[in-house]
Amino acid sequence: MTKNWPLWEVFIRAKNGLSHRHAGSVHAADAKMALEAARDTYTRRMEGVSLWVVPSAAIVASDPGDAAELFEPAADKVYRHPTFYVIPEGVKNI
Amino acid sequence: MYTTELKDKNQAPQSAAVVEDPARLEAFEARVAADDFIEPKDWMPEAYRKTLVRQISQHAHSEIVGMLPEGNWITRAPNLRRKAILLAKVQDEGGHGLYLYAAAETLGTSREEMIDALHSGRAKYSTIFNYPTLTWADIGAIGWLVDGAAIMNQVPLQRTSYGPYARAMVRICKEESFHQRQGYEIMTALAAGTDAQKRMAQDALNRWWWPSIMMFGPPDENSPNTAQSIRWRIKRETNDELRQKFIDVTVPQAEAIGLTVPDPDLTWNEARGSYDYGAIDWDEFYAVVRGEGPVAKERMQARVKAWEEGAWVREAAAAHAAKHQAREAAE
Ligand SMILES: [Fe+2]
Ligand SMILES: [Fe+2]
Numbered sequence: 269m270t271k272n273w274p275l276w277e278v279f280i281r282a283k284n285g286l287s288h289r290h291a292g293s294v295h296a297a298d299a300k301m302a303l304e305a306a307r308d309t310y311t312r313r314m315e316g317v318s319l320w321v322v323p324s325a326a327i328v329a330s331d332p333g334d335a336a337e338l339f340e341p342a343a344d345k346v347y348r349h350p351t352f353y354v355i356p357e358g359v360k361n362i
Numbered sequence: 363m364y365t366t367e368l369k370d371k372n373q374a375p376q377s378a379a380v381v382e383d384p385a386r387l388e389a390f391e392a393r394v395a396a397d398d399f400i401e402p403k404d405w406m407p408e409a410y411r412k413t414l415v416r417q418i419s420q421h422a423h424s425e426i427v428g429m430l431p432e433g434n435w436i437t438r439a440p441n442l443r444r445k446a447i448l449l450a451k452v453q454d455e456g457g458h459g460l461y462l463y464a465a466a467e468t469l470g471t472s473r474e475e476m477i478d479a480l481h482s483g484r485a486k487y488s489t490i491f492n493y494p495t496l497t498w499a500d501i502g503a504i505g506w507l508v509d510g511a512a513i514m515n516q517v518p519l520q521r522t523s524y525g526p527y528a529r530a531m532v533r534i535c536k537e538e539s540f541h542q543r544q545g546y547e548i549m550t551a552l553a554a555g556t557d558a559q560k561r562m563a564q565d566a567l568n569r570w571w572w573p574s575i576m577m578f579g580p581p582d583e584n585s586p587n588t589a590q591s592i593r594w595r596i597k598r599e600t601n602d603e604l605r606q607k608f609i610d611v612t613v614p615q616a617e618a619i620g621l622t623v624p625d626p627d628l629t630w631n632e633a634r635g636s637y638d639y640g641a642i643d644w645d646e647f648y649a650v651v652r653g654e655g656p657v658a659k660e661r662m663q664a665r666v667k668a669w670e671e672g673a674w675v676r677e678a679a680a681a682h683a684a685k686h687q688a689r690e691a692a693e
Binding site: 294310312 | 403457
C-alpha cells in the first residue's frame with residue numbers, strides 16, 4: 269500500500285477584491301495534483317476565481333493554550349476602539 | 363443516517379474508560395454548553411474525540427459507498443439531461459466523502475486507517491446503501507427519500523460542536539438540496555406517466571420507504587449514547603425526533619404526486635400535529651447493520667475493486683512526485 273499523500277490546505281478567492289479564504293484540505297502527491305484536486309473538490313459551483321494550495325506541514329499555528337497571553341492583553345485596551353471616546357452631544361461627522 | 367451510531371445491538375455502549383482531568387473537563391463542558399465550537403488543537407475528552415472519529419468516518423464512508431448504487435445507473439439514465447444530473451450528483455457525494463474524511467483527520471486519524479477500516483469490514487456505513495437499485499425509479503426514490511433523510515439529519519449538524527465537522531456540513535447542505543429535488547422530479551415524471559411508469563414509481567416507494575425511515579437509526583430508547591452526544595452538542599436532535607420530522611414533510615410530497623406511502627397505520631394525529639406511523643422492523647435494521655443487507659457483499663466488492671484497480675495510478679503519482687522532488691533538489 270502506498271503511503272498517504274501529503275496533506276494540502278486549500279484557500280479560495282471567491283471573487284476579485286476579496287482575500288483567499290480557507291476552504292478545506294486535500295491529499296495529493298504534488299502541488300499540481302493538489303491544485304487539480306482542490307478544483308474538483310471545492311469549486312464545482314463557481315465558488316472561486318483563484319486557488320491557493322499550501323502544504324499543511326508548512327503552516328505554523330498558535331497554541332490554543334497560549335490564547336490568553338496572546339489575545340487577552342487586547343481586552344483591557346478599550347481605548348483602541350472609537351466607542352471609548354466621549355463626544356459632546358450634537359457634534360457630527362466624527 | 364449518518365449521524366447515528368451504527369453498532370451491533372449487543373455491543374457495549376461507550377464507557378468513560380479514560381479518567382479525564384476534572385478541571386479541563388468542566389471547562390470543556392461549559393464551552394460546549396455555551397455553544398462554543400471546539401477546534402482541532404483544543405483540549406477535548408477522549409470519549410468526545412472517539413465518538414466524533416466514529417461518527418464522522420461513518421458519515422464519510424456512507425457518502426463514498428452511496429456513490430455505488432447510483433453510479434451503476436449513470437450509463438442507463440434515460441436521457442442526456444438525466445445523465446448529466448446524476449453524474450453531477452454522484453460527483454458531489456464523492457466530494458462530501460472527502461470533506462468528511464478531511465474533518466475526521468483533524469482528530470488524529472489517517473485517511474489510510476479509515477479506508478482500511480471500511481474495506482476490511484470493521485467500519486460501518488449507512489444501512490440504506492445495502493439495498494439494491496432495481497429500476498430507474500429507484501434513482502428517483504433515492505434522491506427524494508435518501509437524500510431527503512440525509513438533509514433532515516445534516517441540517518442540525520451545521521451547528522455541531524466540532525468546528526471542522528460543522529464547516530463540512532455547511533458545504534454539504536448547500537449541495538444537498540438539488541439531490542433531493544432531482545429525485546423528486548424523477549418520481550413526479552414517472553407518477554404522471556404511463557400506468558407502467560406509475561407502477562414503477564410506486565414500487566420504488568414501496569421498497570425504499572421503510573429502509574429510508576430506518577436511516578435515522580434505532581429508536582431513542584435503544585440508542586444509549588444519544589444523551590451524551592446531545593449533551594456534547596455532537597448531535598442536536600434525537601433519532602426519533604428527526605424521523606418524525608422526515609415523515610411529516612415527506613407524506614404530503616408523496617400525496618402531491620399521487621403516490622401512496624406503504625404504511626397502513628399512517629394517520630394524521632391532530633393533537634400532536636404529526637403523523638402516527640406503523641411499527642418499524644428493527645430486526646431487519648439490525649441484520650443490515652450486521653452486514654446482512656441484500657447487496658452488502660457486492661457493495662464492498664465493488665469498492666475494494668475500484669481501490670485496487672486504482673493502485674497503479676496512486677503509485678505512478680507518488681513516483682512522479684518523488685522524481686520531480688529529486689530533480690529539484692539536484693538543481
Ligand atoms: Fe451527500
Ligand atoms: Fe446527496
